[in-house]
Amino acid sequence: MPDSSLLETFSNPSQQDYVIEHIADEFTSVCPVTGHPDFGAIVLRYSPDQTCVELKSLKLYYQSFRNEGIYYEAVTNLIRDDLTALMKPHWLQLITQWQGRGGIRSFVTATSGHVPEVWQRD
Amino acid sequence: MPDSSLLETFSNPSQQDYVIEHIADEFTSVCPVTGHPDFGAIVLRYSPDQTCVELKSLKLYYQSFRNEGIYYEAVTNLIRDDLTALMKPHWLQLITQWQGRGGIRSFVTATSGHVPEVWQRD
Amino acid sequence: MPDSSLLETFSNPSQQDYVIEHIADEFTSVCPVTGHPDFGAIVLRYSPDQTCVELKSLKLYYQSFRNEGIYYEAVTNLIRDDLTALMKPHWLQLITQWQGRGGIRSFVTATSGHVPEVWQRD
Amino acid sequence: MPDSSLLETFSNPSQQDYVIEHIADEFTSVCPVTGHPDFGAIVLRYSPDQTCVELKSLKLYYQSFRNEGIYYEAVTNLIRDDLTALMKPHWLQLITQWQGRGGIRSFVTATSGHVPEVWQRD
Amino acid sequence: MPDSSLLETFSNPSQQDYVIEHIADEFTSVCPVTGHPDFGAIVLRYSPDQTCVELKSLKLYYQSFRNEGIYYEAVTNLIRDDLTALMKPHWLQLITQWQGRGGIRSFVTATSGHVPEVWQRD
Amino acid sequence: MPDSSLLETFSNPSQQDYVIEHIADEFTSVCPVTGHPDFGAIVLRYSPDQTCVELKSLKLYYQSFRNEGIYYEAVTNLIRDDLTALMKPHWLQLITQWQGRGGIRSFVTATSGHVPEVWQRD
Amino acid sequence: MPDSSLLETFSNPSQQDYVIEHIADEFTSVCPVTGHPDFGAIVLRYSPDQTCVELKSLKLYYQSFRNEGIYYEAVTNLIRDDLTALMKPHWLQLITQWQGRGGIRSFVTATSGHVPEVWQRD
């Protein structure tokens, strides 16, 4: 089941504003209604304050959803909340991108904080 | 025929602002003039307030247009209106993307409400 | 329902070997088990003998499957048989390419006759 | 020759702001200097007021340029003016996208009115 | 664990040679060494004799590998053997396509029987 | 109207076997039934004997179809015949690739002579 | 050597704001250090005032750099200055896009004037 205690951090090595993105292409959980697996990608973007999430611990945290029955919207809000509580970043954006079910593909985008200037033009 | 009574909702699981997208790649209706089928995709984006549209009911609602003779512009405005009435979301955007007829591809974009901050930079 | 009487032919304008392909990207029928619509593309390739299938009649014939409950394999073999009976071509290949259901995309390839030399290297 | 009398309209079925796009991939006219044909695509985007342009009439209007000798810039401004006069939309954008001549591809973008809010974020 | 008893068949509706492909884009199993999940796609192609594999049962069979620790080569040969034993087809090809591990992507291709003429030119 | 007298040749500069391809992406003619324009590409491949077709004359010859009402199959066989009569090449392949009409895209492939060894593996 | 006297203009046919783009995919000059050729594309965008640059003269002007030894930054600023002096446009943007040298691809973007409203949303 989802286990935020797997998440670890390290100290932010810079005091300047910058943005980190981690794109996990191999996320899977289970549909709570049908019991069939859901597959998707998870895009995490954040502007760190004091700490950054350690990459391998992030992978293990994502793997803890593997056999969990949970809705798209709940996954998205839960991960956003867990990572925001962990790092207290200036800004965090969490996007889940789900492969098609019944001919419909879904995306859910959640954020905390405000978009930093460094991310406003690219 | 189009039947908005097929639509169902569930309670929004989060009180924070976020955006949900559902992309249906397999929409079909019928041209009211020629009687030939039209094929297209429907992009739904919204920022929920109290409720979210249930995914399987959305699929059945879209299927109810299968043998309906209806124009591109009317489909777009009708779906926008049905979903806005159903969920009363903070913001809703409905885009229909039609495959070519006579060498012309068409897109129609309708909205209700105002774009939320969470959607303003990506 | 599928109606091969919609098909019309015209006289083959050439006595030399050649190959005609028609790719219909907007085919739809209905799953006989679930009642949900199936969407796909149909690739027709043939080397004509005395007659060619008329393009608009082919479109109307394909449209006659719109509300028919029928399996992938049956659609493919039926269309191959109808068109072979209609034109008695030197060679005919019929490929159906179905969009995903439950995470699985399917293709079915059926032929009649032998591949002509004109089609053996491209 | 270009004939705006071919254009027809129908009443806008909605009083809400929305945007319609028609993309014609098969436009052709003639270079007034060399007499060789030009090929391109035409993107029309507009926010309707009282009327919308009827799709088949738009196709016939575009076809009326087939044997006309006319420059890229003149085609773009003429179509923008004809459609603006016809519909008096809140906003209209007309983009011509020309295939390469002498190793140079060209695009011309013309508008009338101001971009509506519905079109400002996508 | 992998469970071939989930597989079901139906009678081949045609006595002519043809080829069926099912492409499952959402396969996952577990690396027997590291315990980390593996993700991949499975391409099945076969020329049926008396029976065809039923699509939903194929999906459930693939899902039975979800928490199984098993090597790439073993998965491929096992599925080839299970499906060959089930259907005794004229020809069967099974390809597993694995996403990258340590910067290396892997594909394994196994067959039984001989390629039919219908599949020799496309 | 189609005018093969526009075609010119030059002497083949080499006595070795080789293959020349010319791909014209901007072909247009007119549907003899509806009067609407057809758009497509023409792929010419040949292994020259004594002469090669001059490129600018080929372009003018293709342009001579601009306002001709003619079927897909007839265009393909006519161009194949005109170019074969002009150059008497060892081998010639003529493919017309037509953009969609009524949701169906069409390709017609005609040849004369036999495929040379230089073209058999690439 | 670069020769701005090759450039010619014609009168702007419209008094409304619009934007013209010319994309030349086949630019080449010479590296002043190594003497090896550089290859790239040049994107020109401008909002005309009284005059527009004539397309064939633009091509000849670009060709005049063929055997000139000149740095990326200097090419970009020189062409921006020559075209701004020629047309005195409301706005002009000149982008050079260079193919890789030593594993590094380079782009240089220069402008004169301010971005017009017609260009601010697309």
Added chain:
Amino acid sequence: MPDSSLLETFSNPSQQDYVIEHIADEFTSVCPVTGHPDFGAIVLRYSPDQTCVELKSLKLYYQSFRNEGIYYEAVTNLIRDDLTALMKPHWLQLITQWQGRGGIRSFVTATSGHVPEVWQRD
């Protein structure tokens, strides 16, 4: 090891605002934890003041990271700092784009200064 003394500059040839991008597709360093190599691309964008970085020296500077054990975030901030100290540009953006590790691709974006007007619409 990373060696900023390899970096060289040349005088900015223009006093107008413009933007230079260098995209290095072949960057490699070493993971400080596992000792395995990391591969990625580095995008550098800047608006020069008095000096520009010389391209070959930039390549050699990037190569000096080849056998250095260093984290993604540290590489990004170090290069941003070295290049900012070297050139003191009006604005500088440094993006590192890392290929997948354990199914997760990462991007880090750092800047100094403020985005110039020339870069605000493209």
Added chain:
Amino acid sequence: MPDSSLLETFSNPSQQDYVIEHIADEFTSVCPVTGHPDFGAIVLRYSPDQTCVELKSLKLYYQSFRNEGIYYEAVTNLIRDDLTALMKPHWLQLITQWQGRGGIRSFVTATSGHVPEVWQRD
């Protein structure tokens, strides 16, 4: 330096003919003339006899070329020879795909043994 003693094998789990491909996208060695790094991908395909190469050991073997000065042709033949000596497979194909140097991209293909039937149509 290249070290084939890093390579390990495991017993082939099947006695049927099949083909294994491993595609390593992150290979790097050093040009023996200029000392600059070369980057490329390595495609390995083989039909195993008694043993298969273990994937992690293959990765470490490839990493042992990281600081070796060696030509494209020599890398290709050396890896083909090392892996053939290790596994004595029925067939082995080794392709190196090098990113551009001086505007020229290179590929080298070497094999041992004869192509198995399982690989002759796909």
Added chain:
Amino acid sequence: MPDSSLLETFSNPSQQDYVIEHIADEFTSVCPVTGHPDFGAIVLRYSPDQTCVELKSLKLYYQSFRNEGIYYEAVTNLIRDDLTALMKPHWLQLITQWQGRGGIRSFVTATSGHVPEVWQRD
């Protein structure tokens, strides 16, 4: 002008059959009729006997065509002949791929010798 004396060779490091490809994406020569530059790519594939062509010398040889007025067919046959005379390879294939002129793209393929087994399936 084209100068085959620029070409250099080195000894083939392997006595086994293999194939080398060099793809030069930045070839340019001049049209002998119009004087305008032609741009294209050159694909060289060969199976070496005693010698291989040295890569930098190949680049300089290609650059020697930069200001030469020469037809597509002549370039292709000349390079094929020069490289065959230089290396006397078991097999050599030379393909020139020209960007569009007047809406027509051209490719010319010439060979010497016979295709080796190593190249017959991929």
